[in-house]
Amino acid sequence: MDRIAITGGAQLNGTIPVSGAKNSAIKLMAASLLTDEPLRLTNMPRLADTRFLGKLLTRLGVQVTESDGPDGQQTILHAPEITSGFAPYDLVRQMRASFNVLGPLVARSGQAKVSLPGGCTIGARPVDLHLQALEALGAKIDLHEGYVYAQAPRGLKGAEISFPIVSVGATEHAMLAAVLADGVTVIHNAACEPELADLQDCLNAMGAKVEGAGTPTITITGVARLQGATHAVIPDRIEMGTYAVAAAMAGGEVRLTNARPGLIDALLDKLKEAGAGVEPTADGVIIRRNGHRLESVDVETAPFPGFATDLQAQFMALMTTANGESRIRETIFENRFMHAPELMRLGADISVAGGEARVRGVERLEGAEVMATDLRASVSLVIAGLVARGETTVSRIYHLDRGFERLEEKLGACGAQVRRLKGDGEAEL
Template identity: 95%
Template structure:
């Protein structure tokens, strides 16, 4: 397995371009199943997760072509014919979001057999809400031997879908299925994340009639068929927030480009409260810190537009050397403090009780060997390593490769001393 080694102490100065959003790209790729015409996605990130989903889509009959076009990295997906409605466990288990092929397959072909995605290290994240939405749309659902069998031979029907709790994945899944349903569907208590707006824009470019994404009520008027389209993936707000935290951690001045700072206002306000400088630009923002010690700041994760759970681990790393004590409350996922013991190996003073962590800032972190436990935890260890004395080595970085494109290159261009140590092979997720 590959590892990443970081020699701490270098300030960051330079520019980092933000890639397309992983969490949006993988749902947009699934939308290609809804039409027999080509869907061209630009501003596409090249990640382990997009490769995994591309492999699954190819098995279902989608022709997937990656290239560099006039608009940067792009992926062309063409599902001229669905050749299989079977998504096996060995592919679905590698990436949870691949379960979202179920709705588009049923919407277009009338049937599908898709593996349940299995467990998750940061919480159970059951798919009950996904299945309830499909059943509301008229699909017959059977569970057998770890697989979901879904059928709607006469097509899906518009319906009211009321989620008992907010779920980004279930909201996206309902949207992907309802666009081809007969009649009007209304999704209540929908998630409001920017990635849902991105999905709406792509689906509408394909001929769908979706409105309300970004609010708690989404209305979808089903159409008989969708056409091909070209759509640019929204910039990755989690990657942007991660590099903003890294700049505040290491000090210096970093310009983030191809970004939308309005999508991480909550984080940027917390960085300013801690003592970092934030300046908005035409295509992103600039993060500055002159070397003065940051102040401890409390955060509590919440659905958008609150503080993103996917930035919690990074912010905890930032607080490990801040002046004072910060409280970090995690309200979205259980078990999402697994990075805390690894940060403590670097000398951090952290105590965890239930859904709250208390971080008492220390003067200096010390380099050590640490292990990534999930995608966001892995990059929090890299951020801590930027200021730790000596060398920090992060193992199991296949987690990191799922969501961060060319991380060593982007940080290295700003002066970070970070390098990848090649291993004998990569495990499957």
């Protein structure tokens, strides 16, 4: 099993291009099930998660072609017909977002059998809201032996959908199903993350009629069919925020390009409060820190536009060497401090009680062997390793490969001493 080794102490200086957003790309790929014409997605990241979903879509009848096009990395998805409505457990379990094929399958072909995604290391994350949305649209839902059987032989019908709590995945799923429903669907208490607006833009380019994504109320007027389209995936705000934190942690000056700093204003405000330099540019942002120690600041995760839960682990790593004590409150997931014990193996002073972590900054971290517990936690350990004395080795980095494209290459181009170790412990050439 591969590992990543980081030798700490090098500043970061250079340019890092931000890839397309993983969390957006995988939902846009699912949209290909809604039309018999090709959907061309540009600015596509090449990740374990996109490969997992590509395998599942291929099983369902989608022709998936990856290439380098005139706009950079692209994926063309073409489903002239749905050859199977069955999404088995062995594929869905690899990435819970695969569950979102259920709505498009029912919307287009009237039926589907999709595995429940199973547990998640960062919390329960149930799919009951997804199923309630589909039932509101007229689908008949049966649960049996770990599978969801959904049927709407006469098609889905527009409906009022009111979510009791904000859910990004359920909002996206409802959108994907409702675009082919007969009539008008209104989604209340919708998630407002920028990935929702990206999905809306793509669906509308395909001929859908969706309004309001990015606000708490989304209105969808169903259409009889969708067509092919070309759509550019938005920049990955979590990758952008991660490299911004890495630059603040290691010191130096890093220019992030192909980025939209407005998507991470909450993080950038906290970086400035801690003492890092933040300078927006025409195509991204510059992060700099030259010599001085950062100050501790408190953060609390919240739905967009608040501080993203997917940046919480990275920011905790930053605070481990800041001056003073910071409090980090996690309000989105109930089990998302599993990275804290691993940071403590590097010498961090952290105590966790319920949904709050207290981080008391130390003068120096020490390299050690640590283990990734989930996608975002894995990169927080890499960030800490950038300043830890000696060598830090992060194992179980298959988590990291799910959401960060060419991480070693991007950090290495800015001067970081980071390399991937093959399963036998030898460095890859």
